[in-house]
Amino acid sequence: MSEKIRYNLKEIGKVSKQIINLLFDTRLILLRGDLGTGKTTLIKSILNEMGLKENITSPTFSIVNEYELNRESIYHFDLYRIKNKKELDILGFDEYLDSGQKCFIEWPEIAIERIFCSYVDIYIESKSVEEREITIKTID
Numbered sequence: 001m002s003e004k005i006r007y008n009l010k011e012i013g014k015v016s017k018q019i020i021n022l023l024f025d026t027r028l029i030l031l032r033g034d035l036g037t038g039k040t041t042l043i044k045s046i047l048n049e050m051g052l053k054e055n056i057t058s059p060t061f062s063i064v065n066e067y068e069l070n071r072e073s074i075y076h077f078d079l080y081r082i083k084n085k086k087e088l089d090i091l092g093f094d095e096y097l098d099s100g101q102k103c104f105i106e107w108p109e110i111a112i113e114r115i116f117c118s119y120v121d122i123y124i125e126s127k128s129v130e131e132r133e134i135t136i137k138t139i140d
Contacts, residue, residue, distance in 0.1 A: 001022075001136075001137065001138040002135065002136070002137045002138075003022065003135070003136045004133060004134070004135050004136075005018060005019075005133070005134050005136070006127065006131065006132070006133045007131070007132055007133075007134075008130050008131055009038070009041075009130050009131070009132065010130070012038075012041065012042065012045045013045055013048075013049060015042075015045075015134075016042065016045040016046045016048070016049040017049050019042075019046055019122070019134075019136065020046060020049055020050060022120070022136055023120055026118070026119065026120045026138070027100065027101065027102045027103065027117075028097070028102075028103050028105070028115065028117060028118070028119035028120070029102070029103070029104045029105070029119065029120045029122065030105050030108040030112075030115075030119055030120070030121045030122065031043065031104065031105065031106045031108075031122045031124065032106075032107070032108065032109070032121070032122070032123045032124070033123055033124035033125060033126075034125075034126065036126070037124040037125065037126045037132065038124055038126075038132055039106045039124055040058040040078070040106065042122070042124065042134075043056070043076055043104045043106070044056040046104075047067065047069070047074065047076075050069060051069060051070070052067055052069045052074070054067060056076070058078060059076055059077060059078040060078050060080065060081070061081075063077065063078060063079070063081065063082065063091055064076065064077045064078075064091065064096065072101060072102070073099070073101040073102075074101065074102045074103075074104070075096050075099075075101060075102070075103045075104070076103075076104045076106075077093075077096075077103065077104065077105040077106060077108075078106045078107060079105060079106065079107040079108060079109075079110055079111060080106065080107040082107075082110050082111075084110075085110065088110065088111055088114065093111060093114065094114060097114065097115065097117075118138065118139060118140045119138075119139050120136060120137070120138055120139070121136070121137045121138075121139055122134055122135070122136050123135045123137075
């Protein structure tokens with residue numbers, strides 16, 4: 001499956017609902033795009049639309065944030081600062097992937113070789129200050 005959605009940032013809640021419908025039971029969601037395109041903003045909106053009411057922050061320095069929704073953990077990774085695969089080992093990245101919980105991963109390129117299950121790949125592209133286009137692909 002591949003789908004493109006173009007939207008104004010004011011419509012992000014509506015777009016997040018569309019994405020949630022596309023995710024079904026997918027537990028691994030990779031987000032790619034240039035710096036500042038809105039990966040974290042989109043994740044915040046998706047989690048809010050799923051019912052998470054707590055403050056959702058970027059894990060830029062913590063690398064991973066954990067949230068709880070309906071007694072299940074949701075992990076939000078930002079791998080931008082990870083320089084090598086050894087750092088993924090120290091983080092326990094594989095254990096998170098094997099946990100069966102939903103994982104949102106920003107900047108997944110360094111970890112892609114460790115992903116052996118199906119996932120949804122979301123690529124965000126800035127079209128203007130207020131407009132974005134996302135390409136959503138399911139990878140089996």
